[in-house]
Amino acid sequence: MLRMKLTFLSALCATLILVGVVTAHESKCKLPRGIRNEIRQYQPLVESIFNQIVSGEYAGKTWESLLDFTDRFGPRLTGSKQLEDAIDFAVEQMSNEGLDNVHTEEAIVSHWERGREWAQLVEPFHKNLPMLGLGKSVGTPEAGILGEVIAVESFEEFENLPAQLVQGKIVVFAPAWVSYGATGRYRYESASLAAAKGAAAVLIRSMTPFSIGTPHTGTTQYEPGVRRIPAAAITVEDAMLLLRKFRRGDKMVIHLKMDAINLEPTISRNTIGELEGTMYKNTSVVVVSGHMDSWDVGTGASDDAGGVFISWKAVSFLKAMGLRARRTIRAIFWTAEEQGLEGVGVYEQQHADNEKKEFNVFFESDSGTYEPTGLDFSGNEVAQCIFGEIAKLMPGFEDFRYTDGVVGSDIGNWVERGFPGVSLRNKNENYFWYHHTDGDTIELEDSGALDKSTALWAATAFVIADLSIDIPKNVVDYSYNTDRK
């Protein structure tokens, strides 16, 4: 094991030199030689961490833990007993592993339940329409809603429809898949847009580039002051069928039944376990994170038990290896992410007053833990230079991608405001095939890919946490962005 010999004073000097002297660019970093040399000394340690996790005694263990966890608790919808059971389990296990300051921090979060639901085309022919109600959607009346169908491809097309045509109808929005960001607007905005024109319900085309008759859930949003109407996702195939038939002038009637209900907000918990720093404890913390909750379909293995487990195991394995950095590495498993980043929102508020001192860098994995291809990074120019040097240590992942404020979902607000952020790049080209579906299960997770992800996470977090200097940041003041999805 290599441990740095720099003292606190030398660390302070290095920071001053760095910040005062260097004007870094993505293409041309002028880091002081001392910093470069310091980082390069971590090479043997990084390789040791990789070896132990990828091919040594920890190989396969991230996947095994993930399998045990998803089999044990299944899907972990916010408000469900099984989410809280999973949190209790994580606390117990992290304590058993000897992690430091294992605890939870409460957050009042939304409590939506799906209940029984179905949709059926009943005119001009009968066809079951596989569907998933959208999170936070209201239900239908007990008898369901029997409504004639309007189908459009875009908001623009919908805006051109006269309100009297929309009145009392079930409106199908069938936007072509572009990206989760662009196409996702239809999941959020369609219900209130349609309700404002008098629609009875909305059905949206599932957010995916590929389908085997698979509906995809996810939250919707209701605008204040607009009547709340039921909103559900149907399959790509059915959305296109209904759109074609509507355009041909076919009269269609759908029977939609949803028992969905928004209950009183409930208490859930963000889950925390640390590898406490030797020099700094509750300052300059390096956060590694994923979210504990999932949708109530599949088992949320990819979204986001994978992110939870590479974060959790990164800390556990470092602990088991007897490694301890200068700064604290804090694993956080956010709750109620799927409800609209609710758990992290509470945490952010609770830690806002001291955040510039408390946090150094935020890691989050929430875009799959397929075969890793490296790390994404956001931070200022000096931070990029330092991170670039650290990335060079990682065997097989020597480069990184600069993402200019776009890293993660839960940590997004911090990163947008100038905190350095790290997320896992991986071969997730098919991520949205499975996203928020019954196909999000352990079958998507590969043991070798998880080992590499955990190793990359552990080694990068460790070097950052142990460096003589903080990764620099330019943080704008805290303001809670209530519009975040």
Added chain:
Amino acid sequence: MLRMKLTFLSALCATLILVGVVTAHESKCKLPRGIRNEIRQYQPLVESIFNQIVSGEYAGKTWESLLDFTDRFGPRLTGSKQLEDAIDFAVEQMSNEGLDNVHTEEAIVSHWERGREWAQLVEPFHKNLPMLGLGKSVGTPEAGILGEVIAVESFEEFENLPAQLVQGKIVVFAPAWVSYGATGRYRYESASLAAAKGAAAVLIRSMTPFSIGTPHTGTTQYEPGVRRIPAAAITVEDAMLLLRKFRRGDKMVIHLKMDAINLEPTISRNTIGELEGTMYKNTSVVVVSGHMDSWDVGTGASDDAGGVFISWKAVSFLKAMGLRARRTIRAIFWTAEEQGLEGVGVYEQQHADNEKKEFNVFFESDSGTYEPTGLDFSGNEVAQCIFGEIAKLMPGFEDFRYTDGVVGSDIGNWVERGFPGVSLRNKNENYFWYHHTDGDTIELEDSGALDKSTALWAATAFVIADLSIDIPKNVVDYSYNTDRK
């Protein structure tokens, strides 16, 4: 247009010479030069047929018709009004196209309805289990079945379980996917096997090598004298989850609700339209076929509207081109195939007495109409030699694959008994991803691939129907095989 000048007498002579003189082998065909020359003279005609369908005035029309049809009628479950509407539509359209002897032949067939259905794991955690009841399954009592779970991977594993363990349980069969033939046994046999040991219901792993949380339906079978218990397919992912949990000793309880019902048998119809032969009308018929019915999920575009439409359009386009062969080319759209080859079974019985005279060759497409790669053929050695010469005419598809009695599903009994049979080979590697699911829709069908399939079907059927000689056959006597799936 090329038309052969051989008379009936010369045709008879050629047949006698051929059968008497030739001993053909797959590798070494000794066809008389006259036959070879005769076949080769069709080359310009075959190319003209291909050109007109693939890049000429018929290009794109098979797909357009298929789209219109599946959008118009949706899924076509046996016993449904929409299946009978689709049959009426085909009759009307084929009549409008000027096809000969357009009519239907009645068949009394099964009438199963799915009704509402759902399954939910309720212990040790809650999880909806996407499912599709199996065709012909009985329903559950009104309140559903609440049963503890037993899960096995194989029949062997199940046989080793003591009956008292199985009594009253919901048994999950989770066989690994091998092939539709091998793994399909679990769909047919599990219900009665489990019932014989006292099980309350069975859930089988869906028959597919790939899943996005997608259940696959299909018929099950009840053994006479064994109690009929509800049978449904669950997803691959859930089946494996339940199997793993059972093996770990977790107590699991599932609530299964199925309103499925077997109604009185009903009358459906096989649908027929012909291009009548110039020389033979109701003898030596060349049949081109697919099945009209589908499951009640998706729109049955691939299973088997594709097969119906390449057969239908092959005949329609030949008619529109002004071509007419010596023999009749008969398009048949079977009904109730999915119920267990019921429509064709009735047709076969009705045409049994005269079958050796009535039929020459049977074509069927029921394994997808993806990009075609050629034709499969079954027939005796001389038939193979002749078919090989015909295949050489087909631009881009000059070879064929000999399949020794294994061709098609509906026509399988005829082919097994020695009639020459032809089916479409195509790039259907992913066929079972979609098979019997809500993903079996128009999205699976490609316009160019359909054109090529229709062209190959039309040209091959035409040459066979127009040759001076019949394709020879060694037919064993008719016997209706009630075990056919």
